[in-house]
Each structure stands twice: as C-alpha cells, then as structure tokens.
Amino acid sequence: MGSHLFSLGRRPIESRTLDDFEGTLKYHGALGYRDHSVGGPTSELVRLHVVPLVFGLLPTESLVRRGHDQLVKPAIRAHLKKVGAPMSESLVDVLKAVADQFWSTWPINIRYGNARCKRKGSIADLRANPLLYKGILTTQGGRCAVCGALFEVPGDETLDHTVPFRIVGDAPDGANWQILCPACNGGKAERLSALQSLEAMNWSYRDAVGSYVRTPSLQARYVVLAQAGGCEHTKCKVRSNATELMVQRISVTGLWVADNLQVRCPVHASEEAQGPPITITEET
Numbered sequence: 001m002g003s004h005l006f007s008l009g010r011r012p013i014e015s016r017t018l019d020d021f022e023g024t025l026k027y028h029g030a031l032g033y034r035d036h037s038v039g040g041p042t043s044e045l046v047r048l049h050v051v052p053l054v055f056g057l058l059p060t061e062s063l064v065r066r067g068h069d070q071l072v073k074p075a076i077r078a079h080l081k082k083v084g085a086p087m088s089e090s091l092v093d094v095l096k097a098v099a100d101q102f103w104s105t106w107p108i109n110i111r112y113g114n115a116r117c118k119r120k121g122s123i124a125d126l127r128a129n130p131l132l133y134k135g136i137l138t139t140q141g142g143r144c145a146v147c148g149a150l151f152e153v154p155g156d157e158t159l160d161h162t163v164p165f166r167i168v169g170d171a172p173d174g175a176n177w178q179i180l181c182p183a184c185n186g187g188k189a190e191r192l193s194a195l196q197s198l199e200a201m202n203w204s205y206r207d208a209v210g211s212y213v214r215t216p217s218l219q220a221r222y223v224v225l226a227q228a229g230g231c232e233h234t235k236c237k238v239r240s241n242a243t244e245l246m247v248q249r250i251s252v253t254g255l256w257v258a259d260n261l262q263v264r265c266p267v268h269a270s271e272e273a274q275g276p277p278i279t280i281t282e283e284t
Contacts (some may be wrong), residue, residue, distance in 0.1 A: 006084035008056040020046050021053040022094050027161045029171025030097045041162075044227050047193035054098065054167060054192065057085065062099035072099055103170045109117070121170035121177070123159040132174050141241035144181040146188075146225050148240035151179070158185045163192055187222025194226040202257040216256035221247050224261040231265035238265045248273040 004012030023038035024047060034256050042050075059079035062072040076095050080087055104118045126133045151157050160180040161168065168176045180188070182220035191197060198205075199219040216224075224247055243265045250273065256262040265268065 005086065008052065008083055011052055011056070013053070013085070017049050017053070018091075021057075022048045022091055024050055025094050025098065025163065026267075028168050029175030029176070030094050030101075030163075030168050031172065032097075032171055033173050034171065034175035044194045048195040051192050051196060057083075057091075057095055057206055058099055058102075058253075062095070063101060063103055072096055072244055098167055102166050105166045118169070120165045121159060121161075123157050123179070125170075126159055126174070126177060126179075127154075134252060136174055136177060136179060139241070140179060143241060143244070145178040146180055146184040146222065146240060148242070148244040149181045149183075151181075151245060156181055158182055160185050160188060164190045166190075167192070184222055184225065187218035187220075188226070189219070194223045197223060199223050200258055202254060202259050204257055213255065216247055216261060220256060220258050220261065223258045224263055228263035230263070232263045233265070233268035236265055236268050243259055 003014075005015045005018060012184050020042060024042050026035035028034070041158070055168075057076075057080065059075045061075035062079075065072070069071065069136060070101055073092055076092050076099070077087065079212075080091070085091075093130055101118075105120075107117060126136070141148075149156070157179050158181070160178050161170075161176050161189045162178055163176055165176075167226065170176065188194065197219045198221045199217060204217075204220075225240075225245060226243070230237065231243075231245065246264050246266065247261050248264055249256060250260050250262050252273065262273065264273075
C-alpha cells in the first residue's frame with residue numbers, strides 16, 4: 001500500500017487519487033473544454049476512488065453564497081490548507097468550477113440571488129449542433145456508448161453526462177457528453193462511477209424474487225457493461241462501437257447479480273449461460 005498524502009477526516013487520500021480527481025474532471029470539461037493533457041477516460045474503479053473528493057474538498061462557503069459575485073477561491077484555499085491537501089492553483093480552479101456549477105444548478109431561490117437555474121443539456125441540444133452530434137455518433141459507431149445497441153430511430157437516443165451534470169455541466173465541445181440508449185441511461189442514473197450503486201455489491205434486497213430471477217436490473221446490467229466496455233470472451237476484443245453487447249449469467253443456478261454476470265458479443269453469446277425460462281410459483 002502506498003503512503004497517503006493527506007486525510008479527509010477519516011479517509012486517507014493518496015497522491016494518485018488526487019491526480020485522478022483533477023484529471024477526470026478536466027478531461028470531461030470541468031473548465032469548459034476537454035483537457036487532453038491529462039490523458040484519456042478513466043475506469044469505473046478509478047472514478048469510484050475519486051467520488052469522495054468531489055464534495056470532500058469543497059468548503060461550505062463555496063456552496064452557501066450570498067450571490068453570483070461572491071469570491072470562493074479564498075475559501076477553497078483555506079479548506080485545502082485545513083485538511084492538509086497540496087495547494088495548487090490548478091486544483092483550486094477545478095474545485096471552483098465544480099462549486100460554481102453545483103451552485104448555479106440549485107433550485108431557483110430569489111432570496112439568495114440564485115434567480116435562474118442552469119438548464120441541463122438534452123439530446124435535442126446536441127442535435128442542434130450537427131457537426132458535434134455527427135462526430136460523437138460516429139465515434140460510437142452509431143451505437144449506444146455502453147451496450148452497443150444500434151440507434152435505428154431518433155427516439156432510441158438519450159444524452160448522458162459522463163460526469164453528473166451538477167458537477168461538470170455541458171462543455172461546448174461535448175467533453176462531458178455521450179449518447180446512450182434509454183436502458184443504459186436509466187441504469188447509470190446520476191452517478192460518477194457505476195460502482196457507486198448497491199447492485200455493484202450484489203445487493204438485491206428489494207427485488208431478489210423479481211427481476212433478479214428473470215433478468216438483471218437496469219442497474220446491475222449497467223454495472224457490468226460499464227466495467228467491461230466490450231465482449232469479455234478471452235478470444236474477443238470487440239467493443240460497443242462495433243456490435244451490440246449482451247449480459248448473461250455465468251452460473252445459471254445463481255441470481256442475476258453483478259458478480260454472476262458476463263458480457264458477450266453475439267458471436268460468443270452462450271445459450272447455456274442464459275439458462276432456461278424460469279417460472280415463479282408461490283409456496284403454500
């Protein structure tokens with residue numbers, strides 16, 4: 001284990017995690033554009049480690065403001081010093097951008113000066129920019145960025161913010177946008193990492209004798225697809241931009257929980273892994 005850099009109360013933070021935090025948000029447009037110098041997209045596991053820093057590094061004063069013109073960088077610097085985090089203006093800039101976005105998307109409140117809630121971008125907004133829309137869709141192969149479902153009619157498309165809208169917002173260059181099918185968008189919800197969900201821990205408490213018997217829940221399905229990125233067969237490297245991906249059980253005697261699921265392309269899908277139809281009967 002590496003030595004920690006500082007502590008957020010009970011939580012030790014390592015240097016790599018702080019770098020991942022700054023890099024992830026910059027890559028997805030926290031400063032208003034994609035910063036390619038920080039590398040590429042990060043994994044679901046890396047983003048999970050980043051999650052506690054989003055609000056852990058923000059001081060109260062950055063979100064509870066008197067008005068639009070209130071200076072928040074001094075409060076951010078003071079908080080970083082208080083928790084022992086390294087002081088860099090680059091980090092301060094990112095935290096200010098997050099604080100500004102979160103504050104500006106708060107519900108309308110005239111009393112505190114937040115008279116207008118910033119509107120969330122939609123698929124209609126993306127389509128209004130044909131060049132950007134075509135670029136994103138082409139990169140995705142005309143398919144859902146997560147499951148690879150082919151978009152055949154406009155209604156199949158939804159706009160997803162890779163990093164939740166209230167954290168990063170809508171960068172004009174589309175840095176925080178991807179096009180998902182309704183099922184993947186519903187499974188992702190407002191999470192920075194798929195591993196934030198209870199389904200990532202195989203927790204099926206509410207629905208163990210429902211969708212977890214017949215099919216995976218949208219959340220469990222998304223957890224597996226988001227981590228895999230493509231077919232998990234050892235002899236296959238096909239990604240979601242080339243084919244539609246399927247989620248199957250590994251063991252047909254187990255529930256449709258994340259650890260018992262695998263991602264396969266149509267070529268390597270197994271009927272045996274799917275299992276026979278199940279009829280639920282009530283015991284008397």
